[in-house]
Amino acid sequence: YGLTGLALRLGARQGDLLARSVVEPARRADPFPTYDEIRARGPLLTGRFVAGTASHAAANEILRSDRFLASPAVAPTKSLNRLLESLTDPHALGPVDPPSLLAISAPEHTRIRKLVAYAFTPRAINALSARVQELADGMLDTIAAGNPSTVDLIDAYASLLPVTVIAEILGVPEELRQPFVKIVNEAALSLEPGLSYRDYRRATEATREGHRFLDEHIARLRRDPGDDLLSRMIAAADGSDRLSDTELRVTALLVLGAGFETTVNLIGNAVALLLAHPDQLDRLKAEPEGWANAVEEVLRYESPVQVTLRVSTADTTVAGLPVREGQAVVVMLGGANRDPAVFPEPNRFDTTRANAREHLAFSAGPHFCLGAQLARLEGATALRTLFERFPDLALDGTPTRRGTRVLRGYRRLPVRVGA
C-alpha cells in the first residue's frame, strides 16, 4: 500500500473514525451510520491525519471558503504512490492532479473553467434535451428488441446514455467510445483513498492511455475541426486564450470522465431506490412532473460523489472550531446530505421532499459541478422514459455495487424489462 493506505490502516487500528470509515468493509458498503456518528461528535472531527465533516453547514462553509483550496498536491497525506509515480514518470497526471479543474484555484481555475463553461449553460443544455430524449428512446428500443429478458441496466442504459451524450458534446467518434469507457473506469480508481500500489498503477496506466487517446483525438480535430466543444477549446488554445496542450488534454479528460462516471450512478441508484419504493414510483408514473424533484432526492439520499477533499491555506476556523494551516479536510457530501439540521428525517427517501435541492451532491463554491444541469436533464429524461416504456420493470438478480468509497453506484443492475 501507499503511504495513505498504511496511514489509514494504522489510524483505523487505533480507532480513528475517519480512517475506519475508509478501511472497514461494512462502513464502506454503508457509510451513512458512520456519517451520523461523525456528525454526533461535532461539526468538524479532527483525526490523526485528516479532519472531516458530515455537517451540511460546515461542508458548505469549507467549499465556499477562499481559505481552503481543492489542491491535493499540498495535502500532507499525499500518497507514497503518487510520489513514486512522479519519480518514475513526472508527466503522469491523474484526474485530481493539477492542471485538472478539480485541483487548481483562481486565477488559472477561472481562466480554464470559462473556456468550457459556455457549453454547459442552462441555454446550451436546454438545446440538448431533444437529442437526449432521442438517444434514450433508441437505447430502450435496442433493449426491447434484444432476446434475453434480463439485461444489465448499467451497461445497456445508465452508463451508455451519459457516455454517448458527453462524447457527442466533445466530438468523440462512435467507434472510440467503448474503449474509452474502459479507460475512464480504471482511471477513476485513482480517486480512491488508500489504494494499493497495484491498483494505483492500473489507474495511472489507464490515465496515460486516456491522455494518448485524447492526443490523437485532438490532433484529428486540429486537422478537421467540428462544431463540438473540444474543437472550440482547441481554437481557443491556439488563439489568444492561452491553453497549453497539457491543460487542453487534462480538461478534456476531466469533462469526458466527469460526464459519465457520476451520472451513471445517479441513474443506477435511482432505479434501485425506486424499485425498492414502489409507492413513490407509482406516483411518479402518474405525475411525471415530479421527476425533477425525484432526481434531487436521489442525489441527496445516495450522492454519486460521496466525498471530496480540501486543504486549508492558513490557520482558520470552521464552524467556530480551529483548523491549522495545511490541514486536509474530508468533506463528506453524502453525510452533509443526511444532516437532520437541514433535512428532517434524513434517512427517509422521499421524492416529494420540499427542500431536496439544498443537497451538496454537486459541491458548492468555485468548483460547483459544471455539468449539474446536464446531469439533471439526463437523469430526469432517462428515468421518466425508462418507466414509461417498461412500466413492469423489475429487479432480476442481486445488484452489485461498485465497491468504491468516493463514487457510489452500481457495477451491475440486472433487470427484467417485461412486455
Ligand code: HEM
Ligand atoms: C465537478 C458531482 C455530472 C463535469 C463536480 C464536483 C462534484 C460533482 C461533487 C465538485 C468536486 C469538488 O468540489 O471537489 C457530479 C455529479 C454528477 C456530475 C453527482 C452527476 C449526477 C457531471 C457531468 C459533467 C460534469 C454530466 C459534464 C460535463 C464536472 C466538471 C467538474 C465537476 C468539469 C469540475 C468543476 C471545477 O472544478 O471547476 N461534479 N457531477 N459533472 N463536474 Fe460534475
